Amino acid sequence: xxxxxxxxxxxxxxxxxxxxxxxxxxxxxxxxxxxxxxxxxxxxxxxxxxxxxxxxxxxxxxxxxxxxxxxxxxxxxxxxxxxxxxxxxxxxxxxxxxxxxxxxxxxxxxxxxxxxxxxxxxxxxxxxxxxxxxxxxxxxxxxxxxxxxxxxxxxxxxxxxxxxxxxxxxxxxxxxxxxxxxxxxxxxxxxxxxxxxxxxxxxxxxxxxxxxxxxxxxxxxxxxxxxxxxxxxxxxxxxxxxxxxxxxxxxxxxxxxxxxxxxxxxxxxxxxxxxxxxxxxxxxxxxxxxxxxxxxxxxxxxxxxxxxxxxx
Amino acid sequence: xxxxxxxxxxxxxxxxxxxxxxxxxxxxxxxxxxxxxxxxxxxxxxxxxxxxxxxxxxxxxxxxxxxxxxxxxxxxxxxxxxxxxxxxxxxxxxxxxxxxxxxxxxxxxxxxxxxxxxxxxxxxxxxxxxxxxxxxxxxxxxxxxxxxxxxxxxxxxxxxxxxxxxxxxxxxxxxxxxxxxxxxxxxxxxxxxxxxxxxxxxxxxxxxxxxxxxxxxxxxxxxxxxxxxxxxxxxxxxxxxxxxxxxxxxxxxxxxxxxxxxxxxxxxxxxxxxxxxxxxxxxxxxxxxxxxxxxxxxxxxxxxxxxxxxxx
Numbered sequence: 376x377x378x379x380x381x382x383x384x385x386x387x388x389x390x391x392x393x394x395x396x397x398x399x400x401x402x403x404x405x406x407x408x409x410x411x412x413x414x415x416x417x418x419x420x421x422x423x424x425x426x427x428x429x430x431x432x433x434x435x436x437x438x439x440x441x442x443x444x445x446x447x448x449x450x451x452x453x454x455x456x457x458x459x460x461x462x463x464x465x466x467x468x469x470x471x472x473x474x475x476x477x478x479x480x481x482x483x484x485x486x487x488x489x490x491x492x493x494x495x496x497x498x499x500x501x502x503x504x505x506x507x508x509x510x511x512x513x514x515x516x517x518x519x520x521x522x523x524x525x526x527x528x529x530x531x532x533x534x535x536x537x538x539x540x541x542x543x544x545x546x547x548x549x550x551x552x553x554x555x556x557x558x559x560x561x562x563x564x565x566x567x568x569x570x571x572x573x574x575x576x577x578x579x580x581x582x583x584x585x586x587x588x589x590x591x592x593x594x595x596x597x598x599x600x601x602x603x604x605x606x607x608x609x610x611x612x613x614x615x616x617x618x619x620x621x622x623x624x625x626x627x628x629x630x631x632x633x634x635x636x637x638x639x640x641x642x643x644x645x646x647x648x649x650x651x652x653x654x655x656x657x658x659x660x661x662x663x664x665x666x667x668x669x670x671x672x673x674x675x676x677x678x679x680x681x682x683x684x685x686x687x
Numbered sequence: 688x689x690x691x692x693x694x695x696x697x698x699x700x701x702x703x704x705x706x707x708x709x710x711x712x713x714x715x716x717x718x719x720x721x722x723x724x725x726x727x728x729x730x731x732x733x734x735x736x737x738x739x740x741x742x743x744x745x746x747x748x749x750x751x752x753x754x755x756x757x758x759x760x761x762x763x764x765x766x767x768x769x770x771x772x773x774x775x776x777x778x779x780x781x782x783x784x785x786x787x788x789x790x791x792x793x794x795x796x797x798x799x800x801x802x803x804x805x806x807x808x809x810x811x812x813x814x815x816x817x818x819x820x821x822x823x824x825x826x827x828x829x830x831x832x833x834x835x836x837x838x839x840x841x842x843x844x845x846x847x848x849x850x851x852x853x854x855x856x857x858x859x860x861x862x863x864x865x866x867x868x869x870x871x872x873x874x875x876x877x878x879x880x881x882x883x884x885x886x887x888x889x890x891x892x893x894x895x896x897x898x899x900x901x902x903x904x905x906x907x908x909x910x911x912x913x914x915x916x917x918x919x920x921x922x923x924x925x926x927x928x929x930x931x932x933x934x935x936x937x938x939x940x941x942x943x944x945x946x947x948x949x950x951x952x953x954x955x956x957x958x959x960x961x962x963x964x965x966x967x968x969x970x971x972x973x974x975x976x977x978x979x980x981x982x983x984x985x986x987x988x989x990x991x992x993x994x995x996x997x998x999x
Contacts, residue, residue: 426821478993482794485836486989489982492833493940496947496979500884508884508954509738512947513825516832521804524797572812572820628805635808638820667808670801677798681790 381653389652389661397539403469404458407533408451411526412444417658418522418666419443421648425639425659426514432507434515435495442491443523445476449483450527452476457534484524492516525666528673535676536609540599544592545672548622549629549664551591552584556630559583572638581630588626589619612684621675625668632667636660693965701964701973709851715781716770719845720763723838724756729970730834730978731755733960737951737971738826744819746827747807754803755835757788761795762839764788769846796836804828837978840985847988848921852911856904857984860934861941861976863903864896868942871895884950893942900938901931924996933987937980944979948972 396406419439427433452473455465462470476483495515499508532541560580568576596611596618603610613621636659640648649657708718731751739745764785767777774782788795807827811820844853872892880888908923908930915922925933948971952960961969 426825474993475990478989480792481989482797483986483989485794485796485800486840486982486986488832489836489840489979490986492829493943493979493983496950497943499950500882500943500946505883505950505953508950509826510822510954513738513829514821516829517804517825520800520828520832524801528798528801570812571817631805631809631812634812635824638808638811638817641817642820642822667801667805670798671805674795674798674802677790677793677795678787681786 385653397533397542403455403465407530408447408454411450411530412447414658414662414665415443415447415523415526416440417649417651418526418662419518421651421657421659422518422522422639423514425643425645425648426518428507428510430504430507432510432514434511434518435498438491438494438498439515439519442487442494443519446484446487446519446523447527448472449476449487450530453482454530454534456480457531484527488516488520491519521666525670526662528670529665532669532673532676537603537611540603540611541672541676542669543599544595544618544621545625545668546665547591547595548588548625549632549668551588552626552629553633553664554584555587556580556584559586570634572634572641584630585623585626589622592618592622621672624675625672628671629664629668632664635667636663697965709845709854715767715777719842720759720766723762723842724759726970726974726977727755727759727835727838728752729961729963730838730974731830733963733969733971734830734834734951735826737955737957737960738830740819740822742816742819744822744826746823746830747810750803750806750810751827751831754799754806755831758796758799758831758835759839760784761788761799762842765794766842766846768792769843796839800828800832803831833978837982838974840982841977844981844985844988849915849923852915852923853984853988854981855911856907856930856933857937857980858977859903859907860900860937861944861980863900864938864941865945865976866896867899868892868896871898882946884946884953896942897935897938901934904930904934933984936987937984940983941976941980944976947979948975 393410396410399406420436423434423436423439452475455462455469455473456477459465462473465473492512495512499512503511529542532538532545535541556576557580559582560577563579563583564577566578567574568578568581570576593615596613596615600610602608636648639659640646647656648659651657652661705722708722711718732748735746735748735751764787767774767781767785768789771777774785777785804824807824811824815823841854844850844857847853868888869892871894872889875891875895876889878890879886880890880893882888905927908925908927912922914920948960951971952958959968960971963969964973
């Protein structure tokens, strides 16, 4: 099987797992939580391998994992509160989780990040040589930040009334952007974009990515609205002009996410972040753009509320 | 004037400015906000100088400053909402700030941090060579994190009904811990603690720091309670046993904060973080322990609520 075929098969396989996980509400939406946790922790592991410089510094791996799980629980507790405020369909364990990880509607994420900073400083002081202190502590904190908070907002998106719509929307844009760039670059590519991190990419490619994104989001909005109306689901209150603008912005963000991961790999002098997924490389290679797309998309929706739109 | 005298004079001077800033409510408590902003931005500047490795990587300074200010505004908007929920005594500008920086009671801090990660990735890709990408992006993000969020929680502490009590409490512990360690180390120091970052410190010194912290917090609790009762202020609902325990924990945290900053400086091979404050060095040298003490103390108070205590 060649690389492209492997890529398509494993891509479809992962898509099927994701759709399955989002379709069934078992034990307080445990599947979406597990899915997010798998992406975050595998991504974090790959980031730690990528940034390991041996004696020159490396992340505090176990501590980072513990805090990644705690932060995911803080996101999950918020998710549970939004999905089912009265906890009518939740177990005692879920209620306990909400009490401790979303106390009095306080977002524990910044506090847990500070606790991680304190813990990794303590470990640095007690167990490592002096050289590389800044590097080790910084990559511990920023690795958890990049992977865990990146996907944590996927859960919060999913908790919105039209959450599935936005979740698919923000996942479709990086895929369309990538695909559009690939074909536009091959067919029309003339003017090199001159980025050191990705020297063969052309301006025509990037423009193709933006164009395909705008087309796909409009097609998706149309299809979803029709289907949601027939199923009596909440309709996303977003117009063609706005979703086109969002397609442009998010296409740009997903290119940044993609190139940032390439920059990390080139800085570390490796090709793929791992060999977890046949044809794709590692989780970071597959999901690099999503780590940026979900939180930035969520941020957009939050600011949109201020402008008078309800968060549907 | 010798170093110790300089240290005392400038320490008292700064103390006077802080007390003045906290005493008057002018234009929506603008003084405490400015004070916090000065600490955060000077600390961030020193951190950026400290972590600058030239061609091997350095923080994206201007972008970090912009995001530091945005994050401070998010803290300030929350502070304003807690202090005066109905905005009865606030200007239109304050109300606008609350609408945009604390929209629907959403904590924007994690989202702004992600936006900083996206922005510094974009800058790295567009304007810098490939080597040092991981270092540059990581120190940009963790620098803002360390300094801005560190002091941001000081504002939220101050917004509590007995906020001034906790603010002074969490500032007193590092000072007592430091002073106790200095004298106990001089008088009783026999057994070297063996930490590479601070090779002359002894176990007796650290124990002395903890002991003085416990004594000082109890003395402060007693004095404050008496005075608050006479002035009809809200009384802090914390008992001797709990405040002693808190003294021990926070003394440990402040030692970590102090040593972490030493580790950064030794890693960077410099002695003082700057020469801003006569006798002390830089803001980071003066306030290193506070960057950890305020958020960890706030975290403690949040978790304390879950155990049934009201946040007074």
